[in-house]
Amino acid sequence: MLPDQSFTRNAILSSLLPADWTLLQPHLQRIELSRGFEFFAADTPVEHVYFLEGGVASIVCECGGEEVEVGLVGREGFTASFMLMGTDRSPDKSFVQIDDSTALRIGADRLAEMVAESASLRARLLLFNHVLSVQCARTAAANASAEIPQRLARWLLMCHDRVGGDVLNLTHEFMSMMLAVRRAGVTVTLHLLEGVGAISARRGEVTIRNRGKLEDMAGEIYGVPEAEYRRLLGPLA
């Protein structure tokens, strides 16, 4: 059966008013996430909204043949937040980046109805959308002015924030696509981070060894969206 509110690891769901939870709960369905699954496609009506309980979802722009990541969501939020704005689609797309987890999903139309009814539910979800906007703005700034080591450190930190442990299953190739840099550039930068003792890397796997050092490496480009989340939605349980 479906979990009690206190037993989902999704931070938004578990912070809802009991009344709003009661509204949603009957329509939630637990789904196993698998690598590469698409939450929504570009310019296509979205079917479900997913409240992740772990793992990471990427939001990417397809732009000139390549895909560039513009957002990252985990159990602190949910996918397809644009549906709160009154559109059923977006020019971006989103997919599972790190799996090994579940999500609770609900039909997008159904959620839209409930959001229209309950102002408190709406308010909670809109706050997360704001945080996601801030994250995207910071990504734009980082892409314009930061160098690869800073950007990669920031990106690893954002993944680490959303995954249970310290081990991230990622290939260099994949990271290079997300940051829109050369694969070989990722390889040498990972060696740099390894040399400082911030991480250790093996085939298809990055392990966070020292968050502090990663944060030092990222500098000012990491932290603002995270602080905004805590300010508006509270600390992650």
Next chain:
Amino acid sequence: MLPDQSFTRNAILSSLLPADWTLLQPHLQRIELSRGFEFFAADTPVEHVYFLEGGVASIVCECGGEEVEVGLVGREGFTASFMLMGTDRSPDKSFVQIDDSTALRIGADRLAEMVAESASLRARLLLFNHVLSVQCARTAAANASAEIPQRLARWLLMCHDRVGGDVLNLTHEFMSMMLAVRRAGVTVTLHLLEGVGAISARRGEVTIRNRGKLEDMAGEIYGVPEAEYRRLLGPLA
């Protein structure tokens, strides 16, 4: 006195339902925009929301000493759209980039009340917020993968879309800050665009001569947010 709905050049206001216009109209105040005026500051409660009737507002991140533009708004929208998400502040800031125009402003608190009351008003404003998010995402992608000529062409097009005529009053220094590139880089790139016949430039002034050529130069990185605007909010009058 204040204008009739059909006489404001702001596209959002003039597309509102008459009932919503009646709600807002008594609280709107017309303001002359002057270069550098701040619509909102970082991490500071916003006082007013401005519906521009011309000119351009920049939204920028302050990040590591420098300012990077992450959004651009003109008479097609309004400032401080984050207030729709239930927050009174944001880590970014916004100011007048191109003046010579007016705006209709309303107290942010008052607008928040009205948005809470009127679902139709809320819906209209939220749609613009979505388009702004798409713009920001595209900016993030462009910053990651496009070169200066493409980025500058895109930026000039976005300004051109929002300003009445073909003349933009801008210094190289200012454009270099917005794109987070070297001032000298802007100078040579403007010469490049001039060489192709896309623009002509004089001290503190860029004139658009051939939009088509600018669009060719920008390529795929221009156009998606603009199409999303037309899809959801219709063509600009």
Next chain:
DNA sequence: ACATTTTTGTGCGATACCGCACAAATACCC
């Protein structure tokens, strides 16, 4: 008319990153 400030043109050496290419290492499959 002259001095001052702002803006633009231009050049030079450094460097971060690219595209490409290929070998080595590691996982996978039959």
Next chain:
DNA sequence: GGGTATTTGTGCGGTATCGCACAAAAATGT
């Protein structure tokens, strides 16, 4: 256990962009 596919390590030449610096040109002030 041997072949295949994937992932990673590494190097080389090319280029976009940087940081800096300085002079020319254009506006501004008195």
